[in-house]
Amino acid sequence: MSYSSDPRAARSREAILTAARELLIGEGPGAITHQRVAQQAGVGRATVYRHWTRPEDLLLDVMSGADLPHFKDPDGPLRPWLHRNLRAMADELAEPAVAAVALTLMQAAIWDDQIAERRDASTQNVADRLGAAVSAAMEQGELDTTADAREITAMLIGPIVYRTAMQRGLVSDELIARLINGIGTWHD
Amino acid sequence: MSYSSDPRAARSREAILTAARELLIGEGPGAITHQRVAQQAGVGRATVYRHWTRPEDLLLDVMSGADLPHFKDPDGPLRPWLHRNLRAMADELAEPAVAAVALTLMQAAIWDDQIAERRDASTQNVADRLGAAVSAAMEQGELDTTADAREITAMLIGPIVYRTAMQRGLVSDELIARLINGIGTWHD
Numbered sequence: 339m340s341y342s343s344d345p346r347a348a349r350s351r352e353a354i355l356t357a358a359r360e361l362l363i364g365e366g367p368g369a370i371t372h373q374r375v376a377q378q379a380g381v382g383r384a385t386v387y388r389h390w391t392r393p394e395d396l397l398l399d400v401m402s403g404a405d406l407p408h409f410k411d412p413d414g415p416l417r418p419w420l421h422r423n424l425r426a427m428a429d430e431l432a433e434p435a436v437a438a439v440a441l442t443l444m445q446a447a448i449w450d451d452q453i454a455e456r457r458d459a460s461t462q463n464v465a466d467r468l469g470a471a472v473s474a475a476m477e478q479g480e481l482d483t484t485a486d487a488r489e490i491t492a493m494l495i496g497p498i499v500y501r502t503a504m505q506r507g508l509v510s511d512e513l514i515a516r517l518i519n520g521i522g523t524w525h526d
Numbered sequence: 527m528s529y530s531s532d533p534r535a536a537r538s539r540e541a542i543l544t545a546a547r548e549l550l551i552g553e554g555p556g557a558i559t560h561q562r563v564a565q566q567a568g569v570g571r572a573t574v575y576r577h578w579t580r581p582e583d584l585l586l587d588v589m590s591g592a593d594l595p596h597f598k599d600p601d602g603p604l605r606p607w608l609h610r611n612l613r614a615m616a617d618e619l620a621e622p623a624v625a626a627v628a629l630t631l632m633q634a635a636i637w638d639d640q641i642a643e644r645r646d647a648s649t650q651n652v653a654d655r656l657g658a659a660v661s662a663a664m665e666q667g668e669l670d671t672t673a674d675a676r677e678i679t680a681m682l683i684g685p686i687v688y689r690t691a692m693q694r695g696l697v698s699d700e701l702i703a704r705l706i707n708g709i710g711t712w713h714d
Contacts, residue, residue: 438636444691445633448626449554461692488693489685489701493708496688501680503632504649513677520681520708 351389353379358400368433370397394438401439409467416475417526420518421511424494428509431502441503465491472521483522490521539577541567546588551622555630558585586641589631597655604663605714608706609699612682616697619690629691653679660709671710678709 357379361369376383390396409423430436447454469487545567549557564571578584597611618624635642657675689695
């Protein structure tokens with residue numbers, strides 16, 4: 339349904355997306371309910387329903403548009419920063435709703451070019467952030483590796499996605515430490 | 527329902543599975559309807575109904591049809607055996623059709639308990655095979671690791687799935703070697 343010809347509807351749609359994004363970032367995907375989003379956006383619940391009948395669809399729109407906070411702003415030595423960020427990502431993916439949205443996004447990208455573009459931008463974005471952090475650590479003498487940024491991303495994030503989405507298992511801190519060890523030779 | 531005693535029914539079943547696979551690869555799971563599949567297979571719609579009452583079951587059979595040969599029959603030292611099997615899996619996932627089926631299965635499992643059971647059986651099967659091979663290598667003194675079979679599976683397969691399905695990138699032999707190195711301490 340397109341609301342582009344109705345400026346009021348377009349405004350409420352934007353307000354809802356912004357509110358949902360704030361809730362997602364602040365509290366996680368469990369907070370994306372019609373009631374919470376309506377409250378946060380300052381609109382009626384019926385207005386949220388009119389734009390998105392199912393909260394999952396709203397979550398999908400928010401997630402594929404949101405600039406997720408993972409691996410942002412490298413801070414201090416690489417190893418603990420990686421561990422914190424991977425821990426946060428694993429904890430989020432452990433929530434069925436987030437795993438569902440991540441898999442839906444991955445799968446929808448196969449037949450939908452627009453979603454594929456979002457997926458590509460998002461994976462590139464993560465790889466760029468990780469690459470910058472790894473480069474800084476290499477300059478500091480903390481790490482040596484010949485793997486490139488995208489390979490390192492696959493080595494760190496791939497097992498966490500497989501573990502949570504395919505095995506439906508918990509990601510232990512030991513597993514995260516192993517993944518971090520595996521990306522190169524550490525001198526810390 | 528078994529049609530094994532009726533060669534005509536077995537032939538139509540095969541034709542329908544082939545047609546459904548083509549539709550899945552070309553257009554995605556939405557194309558798996560009785561009407562489209564019957565048309566593509568050159569059989570009547572009633573014939574499709576006779577084999578699969580619900581299109582979801584046909585989709586499931588198409589997606590999980592193959593008993594994948596990966597990690598079967600450990601043979602010789604662990605490292606080259608792992609490398610061969612991971613190479614074969616990466617080459618298969620590089621084909622968009624295979625990646626599409628794998629992701630569809632992963633995603634469908636979220637809302638469908640039957641598919642979730644097959645996914646669980648399949649991931650457990652791979653972990654059991656890898657676990658047996660790793661145990662044998664540890665007895666031979668080839669490898670030391672405290673990671674369990676399922677974690678090792680996630681560490682080896684996760685990055686390959688992420689690399690092919692999310693990054694749409696090639697899996698180099700160097701990356702495979704890195705993943706294998708990362709699962710423990712090698713004494714080979």
